[in-house]
Ligand SMILES: O=P(O)(O)OC[C@H]1O[C@](O)(COP(=O)(O)O)[C@@H](O)[C@@H]1O
């Protein structure tokens with residue numbers, strides 16, 4: 090097997106001679122240091138005391154589990170040693186100021202997939218690195234991210250990273266070991282027969298999402314003329330890792346439940362890193378209509394609907410949303426959606 094490149098060598102090569110890139114690279118290394126520590130904790134499962142026990146509530150109103158808080162603390166500690174001005178974390182209501190003179194900032198979901206902590210299913214850490222811009226730092230659209238990615242703590246601990254030169258996958262080589270690139274310039278297949286959605290919310294969806302899923306479920310006899318498959322891990326990082334490897338779409342639409350008008354996921358530290366990773370892998374990410382990376386966040390913890398993955402499928406779903414007016418017609422349900 091050909092010699093794989095280490096993350097360090099990759100970052101050195103990319104950042105040589107450029108100060109902001111150098112700071113970004115150092116920050117990615119710090120996030121990975123935190124990731125190594127978290128991976129070791131996660132690998133001990135139930136041997137680690139009460140990781141899944143509820144300890145409070147975060148800024149988004151979600152129950153905070155012990156591991157959510159521990160991973161947040163580990164990340165803060167790791168970033169103190171990096172050239173990071175501030176951290177916007179899912180687990181802290183307010184922005185945490187680290188070194189105001191530093192050139193880059195980090196937005197992070199320290200522990201993604203909290204509902205899977207005790208189930209021995211993959212969970213992860215999501216991050217986006219932004220240029221420091223004072224109070225406005227986390228109100229910059231995702232298109233301004235200098236780097237983004239996530240670490241998945243699964244059967245293998247894997248880093249998915251983009252610094253704007255494609256999306257690359259690195260594996261942690263042994264507990265606490267170096268990250269080594271195993272896939273360079275990953276390409277998400279443009280078309281797919283697989284979607285990921287929490288279908289238990291179907292009765293709360295708006296018409297475009299109902300129509301899209303109904304057309305998928307109709308299979309080979311329906312307008313899509315092919316049979317679809319569902320996969321839903323319930324950890325965004327794991328669902329998107331699968332999509333990077335074999336295509337598909339991840340869907341978390343807005344729905345009619347209280348507080349879910351813009352879905353569940355947070356724009357700045359969940360949707361934006363995923364969107365950059367997907368786009369850099371030849372995929373796409375929208376909120377149904379608008380490109381995720383173009384949305385200007387209203388606040389650090391703002392939510393956004395997410396449709397991400399195979400480019401042609403994301404584009405097709407956009408047509409269902411574009412067709413919303415027609416769908417509200419009573420005749421529509423009888424006719425179905427023959428969108429090609
Ligand atoms: O429980 P639901 O509504 O299906 O939502 C699952 C989604 O919520 C998340 O768990 C949200 O992330 P957190 O675990 O960081 O809150 C995603 O990882 C996942 O895809």
Ligand SMILES: [Mg+2]
Nearest residue numbers: 198201202359
């Ligand atoms: Mg999350």
Ligand SMILES: [Mg+2]
Nearest residue numbers: 179198200201
């Ligand atoms: Mg989280």
